[in-house]
Amino acid sequence: DVKVTQSSRYLVKRTGEKVFLECVQDMDHENMFWYRQDPGLGLRLIYFSYDVKMKEKGDIPEGYSVSREKKERFSLILESASTNQTSMYLCASRLPTGAQETQYFGPGTRLLVL
């Protein structure tokens, strides 16, 4: 079974703090993704990575950065957290071979920024 794990299920941070969200997958997937999930908006792509040290912006990259130093690990960084970044963050991974590939999701991190 593919496993995608996220470092925290719940996180509370203060405005202006630097926040790290970690994601690890154990299936040697090249592609990894960070989404933000908000009620009424579904999932929106923040960043994705198709290889170590490679990344591309998604639809809403502002205020976020990412790091992929190892194939299995993809980190999302909030440089200076703001209240409008309070949300559920989902990590996902999949093989790059084609559009038919299943995307596997982590359990999510619910972030509250005070």
Next chain:
Amino acid sequence: AQTVTQSQPEMSVQEAETVTLSCTYDTSESDYYLFWYKQPPSRQMILVIRQEAYKQQNATENRFSVNFQKAAKSFSLKISDSQLGDAAMYFCAYRSSYNNNDMRFGAGTRLTVKP
């Protein structure tokens, strides 16, 4: 850009009954994939069913089936013999075959199953 619309924010069904969740999408592409994902409360999102646009036959997975109408750009999910464990948020998603890192999700439908 492609968009995915789920017009039913919430649905409910009686246990053992059948329910249909609606999804429409907008695209000018001819080759793509459509997905339904299930997100149970406090649990991981998992794939329910997948449909290739070039296949006319509707996909089926046990109690889950789709009604894919390519011309109408409609992709509904039918859940037969609903079970309590089907209660979840359901997301419809579109992925282009030309840019397969771009997966578009609908806003979701929250399904409640009444015993």
